[in-house]
Amino acid sequence: MSPMLWRYNKFFVPVFFVCLIAIGTVSKLPDLNLGFQLFRGQDKLFHFLEYALLAFVGNIAFRFISRRRIKLFLFALLFIALDELFQGYIPGRNPDFWDGVAGVLPFAALFFLRFPLPYTxxxxxxxxxxxxxxxxxxxxxxxxxxxxxxxxxxxxxxxxxxxxxxxxxxxxxxxxxxxxxxxxxxxxxxxxxxxxxxxxxxxxSPWGLLFQTRPHKVMKYLPEEERFSTLQTLFRVMPEKIALMEDVYDVEKKVKEQVEKTTGLYIGIPFCPSKCSYCSFTSYSKVKFNRYYEPFVRALFKELQFRLPRLAAPVSMIYIGGGTPFTLEDDDMKRLFEILFTLIDKSRLLEFTVEAGRPEIFTEKKCSLLRENGVGRIAVNPQTLHTSTLRRIGRQSTPEDFFRAYEMAFSAGFETINADIIFGLPGEMISHHKKTLKALLSLEGINNITLHALAPKKGAVMPMNESKNIKSPEKSFDYAEKALKQNYFFPYYLYKQRHIAGNLENIGYSRKGKESLYNVAMIGELCDIAGFGAGASTKIIDEKRVNTSKNAKDLALYIKSVEGMNGKN
The missing domain is CATH 3.30.413 (Sulfite Reductase Hemoprotein; domain 1)
Structure with a gap:
């Protein structure tokens, strides 16, 4: 609707009452037979039109009053009911239920229409x-x-x-x-x-004022008996999101008992077979940036050898992510494990994850190498199982590659297999999301599913303004929540991102007992996280704050920054 209507909406207030008086006056006149009838029930149509005009004017006049729809509807319902009852006292007229229905319909229609102010x-x-x-x-x-x-x-x-x-x-x-x-x-x-x-x-936003990365962090500052009312009233959080936060916070409290006063290692491998169009993480095409591969690996090993002995708390978790860790050559991955287990106590590890990621580069040899070195959790991430979407976002894999990689991981005996899905990818609708999710739920070995809503970023190939063209995957999230719970998957960690589709969230779902300790500890800031590799973050927890430092994202700068460390290759 024209911006001028909203700028001058107050002028419609007297117009609304003039229309109201006119309708009331006409309805009190004795029934007039004008001698023509275009069609049967034309009086119902006229009744509908006069109240449609009143609803239109009222919607503009009271556009900026909170809950105007319900207030207008209740006012119209009362006015029309009294008007119809009054018909019994006017010669030639009688109360008519369907006249009343015709009058109420335009006000009911307002609940299904949106009138946002146009602005840029x-x-x-x-x-x-x-x-x-x-x-x-x-x-x-x-x-x-x-x-x-x-x-x-x-x-x-x-x-x-x-x-x-x-x-x-x-x-x-x-x-x-x-x-x-x-x-x-x-x-x-x-x-x-x-x-x-x-x-x-x-x-x-269903999250109201909680737009930060860790919305559930507020839970620890609220008395348990007041959480629901405070979050709903003061923070405008929807009830279903409060329930989600409570589920995640309960898991977080249990994990904290296991990992407190320990260290989680994050090792970032910043190479990928190709760069996905939506990705803003530290990742480089291995084909285009291959000249940096060997210098990076040497720098990573040197950083590990220099910093690992200096950690303040024992290592309880290792997470190798990226990028795509499976871009490491087999010998380099073997050497990485040798360095790790020379410098840390393997017996104290609670969890070892490798986010292998891209299914097209899975090999049985790599899976065996991981299992031989105690890796219990692996991620095989399809994002979607639709070939046209995979091509659109710059991924070289196919759905067949995913199922082949899954079979390798399952046959290798990994205790936990995670699969990531992204809802909101360009061109996909709820039918695509359902098909992908159903396929994952049919696989026996998948016991972690991480559900992402697309979040375009400045560092991604996909333009930032794509976010306004993305259809909200809210219905897909609702479907996924029900389907996952029916299959005994429950939420265990979550985080939000700016410009995320539908103002939703990323949620990790897990079968009971298969929750990723590292994911919970990292998002919940439950213990120190030591980051190694290009773009990796280190977080040191003290009583009053979280101290964060980051490695250089640029490969050349990262390699140069490690040169001054006095570790051994």
Whole structure:
């Protein structure tokens, strides 16, 4: 609808009441026989049209009132019921149930229609504008966001007393900040979120104000008996997401008892057979960057030999990821295991994972090498089982490659096999998602399934503006949750990303007892994580904060940074 309607919506308020008076006046006139009838039931149509006009005007007039649909519907229901009852006292007229139904229908139709304000840019200015800015750009895809300029199509002006919203230079509404609140910043963020939902005419995120990577982190700061009401009321989190957080938090508490005061190792192998269009992780095509392969491997071994003896806590978990770890040559992988088990106590390992990843480069020799060295968990990641989508996103594998790789992993005897799926890939619909998930659930050895919602990133080939064209996979997530639970898979860890499709989340599902300790510990920040390799992060946990450091992402810079370490090759 035209922006002008919304800019001047207040002028429609008197029009609404004029229409209401006109309808009430006409309905009180004695029945008039004008001598023509176009068709049977034409009075029902006229009744529908007059109330459709009233619903249209009312929707514009009260567009920026919270829960306007239900309020308009209840008002119309009461007005129409009284109007029909009054018909019994007018000569020639009688109450008619179907007349009432015809009048209510336009107001019921409003529940199925959305009337978002058209705009391309939003600016947030004033009190705690940075926090408000982060919230807005995290829950709304495909818009331009600024702060401090007052030049957006929508401008939000924040003070400690008021929050003012303007649209194309005209004030939409002003909200007072409740002075009883000690945390006025949170009150303002909640008001901003509620108002943006009103402007978009829909709930923007099932996670409400929790847009951070680890939404369930807030659970530890809330009294157990108050969690649900606080998350729903103060943070606007939907009930189903609160239940998900509770499930994940329960797992996290159990894992913490196992891994606290230990170290998890992350070893990043930054090479892939090809670069996926959606990927922003530290990864390089092994074909294009092959000249860096041997120098990288030497640098990685040197970093391990230098840093591993200096770790403050014993190693309880190893996770080799990337990139694609199976791009390592067999001899290099064998040497990697030799270095690891020379420098750490293998008997203290609780979990050893290799995210082998791309199925087209699986070999029986590599699977055997992993099993011989105590790897119990492996990831075979199809992302989708549709060839056209795989080509579209730059993957060279086929569905047949995945099933072949799975058979290798299953035959090798890995205790845990994980498979990743991405919902929201270009060109895919719920039917594609169902087919992929059903295929994975039919495989006996798959006992971890990680469900991702696509999140376009600046570092990816897929453009950032693709996010506004992605159809929300919310229905696919709902289907997957039910199907996974029916097959005894339960959520055990989750994390969010900015611009993620549908403002959803990435969830790891597992059969009972097969949860990945490393995934839970890393996301929950339950213990130190020591990162090795290009782009790897190290997190050291102390009582007050998490201290994070990162290795260089660039291969040449990473190799150079390791040169000064005094380890042995």
């Amino acid at each position: 840019s939003l600016d947030v200015t004033g009190y705690e504008e940075n926090k408000a800015f982060e919230l807005a750009r995290s829950v709304i895809p495909g818009k331009t966001f600024t702060h401090g300029t007052r030049k957006g199509d929508i401008t939000v002006i924040l003070t400690e007393e008021h929050v003012t919203y303007t649209y194309l230079g005209r004030t939409l509404f002003i909200h007072n900040v409740d002075q009883k609140w000690t945390d006025r910043g949170h009150f303002i963020k909640r008001d901003l979120y509620d108002s943006l939902c009103l402007i978009h005419d829909k709930v923007l």
